[in-house]
Amino acid sequence: MSLDAALVALRAGHVVGVPTDTVYGLAVDPANEEAVRSLFRLKGRGRHLPLAVLAASSEQVDVLVDWTGAARRLVEPHWPGPLTAVLSARVSLAEGVGDHERGTLAVRIPDHDLLRGLLAGSGPLAVTSANPSGSAPALDSVQARALLGDRVPVYLEGERRGGEASTVVDLTSDPPVVLREGPISI
Secondary structure (H helix, E strand, O other): OOHHHHHHHHHOOOOEEEOOOOOOEEEEOOOOHHHHHHHHHHHOOOOOOOEEEEOOOHHHHHHHEEOOHHHHHHHHHHOOOOEEEEEEEOOOOOOOEOEOOOOEEEEEOOOOHHHHHHHHHHOOEEEEEOOOOOOOOOOOHHHHHHHHHHHOOEEOOOOOOOOOOOEEEEOOOOOOEEEEOOOOOO
16 A cells, blocks of 8 residues: 555554554554554454554654653664653653653654654654553564554555564653663663
8 A cells, every 4th residue: 555545544543554663552642542443453452551652753752752961862873763761741642652750751763764654744643562562563564464454444564674573662750661662782
């Protein structure tokens, strides 16, 4: 499918399959409550595991979160790339996107040109791995289709570079806390 088909589906509140630089993902508009609920239902995932948001650029990230110079110096050398940063949220998105109780949001700029092109057109998207919760993530659109079928109306084709989920670091703590080990060591 094309970027245009993905943009139309996202604007209509649908879940879209997207290649990333780590594992194949599922994306929705992070401000659309029903789209986010659909994504949680599709995965069979509880809302106690908040979704991260992927952005095309630092400018898009700046709209979403507040971050200090020290956090920028830690994160920016790894962006675009497989590092997810948990920062203080500047905006309130749909329930299940970020941790509303703590006022935080996990953000990342992926190292994948096709996905960044989609994000440039759509704005930031809530993204999670393409798999039922608890099972191994799909690595490409073929595996994602086998797992999820036509419950996802649009799958973007594209190669991934990784295969391992991103490193997640909470930068609201001092010192920062690694929440999930991944390809980047902090």
